[in-house]
Amino acid sequence: MSPTTLRPGARALGTLLLAAALVGAPAAAHADTPSPTGTPTADASPSPSATTPAPTTSPEPSATPEPSATATPSPSASTPSTPAPSGTATPSPSSSAGLVPGGDSARYGVRAAAGPATSTDPVLVGADYLERELVATNYTLPIVFGGDEFPQYGVVADFVLALDAAGTGQDAATAATRTLSEHVVDYVGFGDPAEIATGPVAKLLNVAVAQGVDPTAFGGTDLVATLQGLEKPNGRFSDVSQYGDNSNVFGQSLALIGLTRAGVTVSPQARAYLLTQQCPGGGFQISMSDAGCTSDTDADADATAMAVQALLAVGGQQAAVSAGLDQLASIQQPSGGVGGAVGSSSGNANTTGLAGQAFLAGGRTAQARAAVGYLVALQYGCSFPAAVRGGIAYDRDAYDAKVSDGSGAVPTDPDRRSSSQALLALAGVPLGSVTAAGADAQAPSLACASATPTTTPTTTPTSGGGASATPTAGAPGTGVVDPVAAAPSGALAQTGADPLLPVLVGLALLVLGGAAVLASRRRGAHA
Numbered sequence: 001m002s003p004t005t006l007r008p009g010a011r012a013l014g015t016l017l018l019a020a021a022l023v024g025a026p027a028a029a030h031a032d033t034p035s036p037t038g039t040p041t042a043d044a045s046p047s048p049s050a051t052t053p054a055p056t057t058s059p060e061p062s063a064t065p066e067p068s069a070t071a072t073p074s075p076s077a078s079t080p081s082t083p084a085p086s087g088t089a090t091p092s093p094s095s096s097a098g099l100v101p102g103g104d105s106a107r108y109g110v111r112a113a114a115g116p117a118t119s120t121d122p123v124l125v126g127a128d129y130l131e132r133e134l135v136a137t138n139y140t141l142p143i144v145f146g147g148d149e150f151p152q153y154g155v156v157a158d159f160v161l162a163l164d165a166a167g168t169g170q171d172a173a174t175a176a177t178r179t180l181s182e183h184v185v186d187y188v189g190f191g192d193p194a195e196i197a198t199g200p201v202a203k204l205l206n207v208a209v210a211q212g213v214d215p216t217a218f219g220g221t222d223l224v225a226t227l228q229g230l231e232k233p234n235g236r237f238s239d240v241s242q243y244g245d246n247s248n249v250f251g252q253s254l255a256l257i258g259l260t261r262a263g264v265t266v267s268p269q270a271r272a273y274l275l276t277q278q279c280p281g282g283g284f285q286i287s288m289s290d291a292g293c294t295s296d297t298d299a300d301a302d303a304t305a306m307a308v309q310a311l312l313a314v315g316g317q318q319a320a321v322s323a324g325l326d327q328l329a330s331i332q333q334p335s336g337g338v339g340g341a342v343g344s345s346s347g348n349a350n351t352t353g354l355a356g357q358a359f360l361a362g363g364r365t366a367q368a369r370a371a372v373g374y375l376v377a378l379q380y381g382c383s384f385p386a387a388v389r390g391g392i393a394y395d396r397d398a399y400d401a402k403v404s405d406g407s408g409a410v411p412t413d414p415d416r417r418s419s420s421q422a423l424l425a426l427a428g429v430p431l432g433s434v435t436a437a438g439a440d441a442q443a444p445s446l447a448c449a450s451a452t453p454t455t456t457p458t459t460t461p462t463s464g465g466g467a468s469a470t471p472t473a474g475a476p477g478t479g480v481v482d483p484v485a486a487a488p489s490g491a492l493a494q495t496g497a498d499p500l501l502p503v504l505v506g507l508a509l510l511v512l513g514g515a516a517v518l519a520s521r522r523r524g525a526h527a
Contacts, residue, residue, distance in 0.1 A: 108177035108213050115168055115440030118447035122376050123427045127166035127443035129380075129390035129419055130159045133411055134172045139179040143413055153180055153187035154200060155416060157207045161434050162423035164210045168440040177211045180204060181219030189241075196240040199251035201227050205258035210434045215262050224262055227255055235269030236288060249277050249286050249303040253310035257432050260313045271314050274307055282323030302340045304328055305354035312361045313432040325362045328355050332367055336374030337395075348395040349378055349418035356425025361432060368425070375422045382448035385409040389446045392419040 119125055133141065140151035141159070160176050163169035180187065184204065189195030205223040208215035215223045230237045230247075237255045238245045252274050256266050276292035277284050283299025284307040293299070308324040311317040332338050337347015338355040356371035358364075378393040384402065387409055393399035394414045424431065 108174050108181060108211055113441060115442060116444045119444040120447055121444075122379055123166050123423065124168055124444050125390035125446040126379065126392060126419060126423050126426060127163050127169045127390075128445050129388070129411075130162055130416075130423070131169040131172040131443045132387075133416055134159055134176050139172075139176040141413075141416055151183070151186070152413075153183055154203060155420065156180060157203050158417070158420040160207050161210055161431070162420040162427075163443070164436040164439060165424045165427040165429035165434045166443070167427070167438060168443040170436055170439045171441045173211065173436060173439075177207060177213065180207060181213075184219045184221045194240070195242070196226065196230065197251075198227070198230050198237040198239050198247040199254060201230065202237070202251055202254035202258050205262060206254060206431065206434075209258065209261045211436050215258075224259070224264060227259065228264070230255075231267065231270060233269070234290065235267060235271070235273035236290070237270065248288055249274070249284055249300075250306050252277075252288065253303075253306040256310040257313045261432065266314050271311075271317070274310060275317065275320055277303075277307065278320055278324065282325075282327035284324065299327065300340065301328060301331060301338055301351050302354050305351070305358040308358040309361050309431050312430075321362055325358060325364055325367075328358060329364065329367050332370060333374075335377075336370035336372070338371065346395065347374060349375055349392050349422045350394065353418070353422035353425045356422075357430045360425065360428055361430035368428075371425055372428075375426055378418075378422075382446060387411055388415060389448075390419075391415045392422045394418045 116124075134156070139156060140149075140153075141155045142149040142151050144150075156176050157180060160173045160180070163173040185191055185193055187204070188197050188200040201223060204218060205215050205227060207213075208218045208223060216225065227237065230240065232238050237247055237252055239247050252270070256270060256274065259266050273288075274284075276290075277288055279285060279293040279296045279299045281296040281299060282304075283296060283301070284303040285293040285298040286300040286303040287298075304324050304327055308321055308328070311321050311324075328338060332355070333347050335347060336352070337349075338352045339347050340351035352371050352374050356368055356375070359368035359371060375392060378396070378399050380388045380391050380393065380399075380402070382389065388402075388411055391411060392415070393402065394417075398414065424434065
């Protein structure tokens with residue numbers, strides 16, 4: 001039946017339905033979409049320590065020489081694949097079922113669907129912060145040294161892993177992964193193909209697997225064979241460098257996790273070498289030694305968190321894992337924070353993020369929840385400038401400084417690092433489980449009820465040293481009231497649409513529709 005044959009009563013009914021839909025439209029447009037809530041890793045990017053702000057304590061997987069201010073590495077260079085140890089099988093690209101052929105593909109991640117536009121989920125709005133930072137810096141997150149900018153590819157890799165764990169931001173994650181694939185040598189050896197640092201190679205391997213990209217053809221580099229070629233007979237993954245071997249527990253741990261996830265059986269020697277770095281009290285030292293660890297004063301919380309995750313990935317080391325988790329739990333503060341430095345009495349987001357991942361992977365849910373509470377309390381909410389919303393401060397002092405001096409309009413390097421390392425713990429996804437599968441294309445921005453904050457961020461002292469947050473449940477950022485809960489009773493959280501016009505139009509149509517129905521009945525219209 002064509003529209004012209006509809007009788008007056010049917011047309012009137014259609015008008016009523018349209019009016020009802022328009023009246024209900026604002027509620028649907030502003031309805032909060034349920035948001036999923038699921039490590040970061042230490043920065044493997046070679047960055048000049050003189051320019052790295054003090055509150056970034058997580059050490060790099062592999063130290064490398066300071067870059068020359070005039071050096072311009074060639075992005076087209078590719079890392080040479082060091083021959084794998086005798087008897088070790090190197091998988092071919094075709095053996096990686098379901099993976100994207102990274103060396104030849106136009107995409108470096110999953111094809112993602114659109115997600116919600118706004119949210120109050122700390123995980124999703126944290127991902128939005130990372131996404132914005134990647135786009136704003138052309139996927140390089142640079143620091144300034146000697147007047148020149150130097151890309152921080154290790155931090156870029158952390159961002160990708162964090163977005164994957166959050167289950168969103170894949171447009172940015174894919175672009176960032178492509179950038180990493182085009183700068184493999186710039187990252188692992190400052191543009192010198194003869195320099196190969198273990199940590200960066202291992203981190204790229206984890207990124208490739210998480211993104212669904214073939215790690216044996218990542219930007220023309222076989223990351224699996226390259227990493228296998230760095231393993232010494234005693235099981236240590238060592239740097240190939242004229243500046244000496246600066247490989248450490250981070251790189252060793254990343255190597256074990258990455259190879260396992262790529263389907264390669266880790267050698268017993270590599271696993272045993274990591275175990276020798278465990279100190280008597282259960283913690284792990286960060287600087288590796290063939291003699292192992294003999295003193296608990298050398299134990300490092302960041303290294304312990306990474307080593308625990310690596311041992312869980314390869315399996316069969318429950319006693320060592322339990323001892324490591326016990327050591328981390330023993331230094332967790334009442335606030336839920338964990339400090340990285342030896343003897344540290346206060347927590348920071350970097351270390352707490354890593355420890356939270358280890359707690360999650362090891363089934364220590366109480367400690368994991370406490371870590372998440374600490375991290376959420378450091379998240380910048382609606383009372384902060386839009387540029388930093390969703391980001392996570394390094395520690396309580398850094399958060400309070402932004403509150404007291406009103407700063408925050410420009411994101412800082414410590415904010416970037418702590419946010420990426422914290423997000424895996426917030427998402428509930430340990431490093432060994434990170435995947436981009438099923439992720440949304442873009443992260444939602446923080447939904448704020450109004451431009452004017454309804455409360456002032458507050459802090460209260462705790463026995464753990466520093467301050468403890470008192471956030472409203474579900475609200476990102478300490479002391480920031482949940483923007484949905486803060487709205488007046490019956491009001492709609494604003495997401496950019498004005499509901500007044502549709503309501504007025506809908507009411508007018510309701511009146512007209514009612515009149516049309518009445519008129520049709522008076523004329524005696526029949527079906």
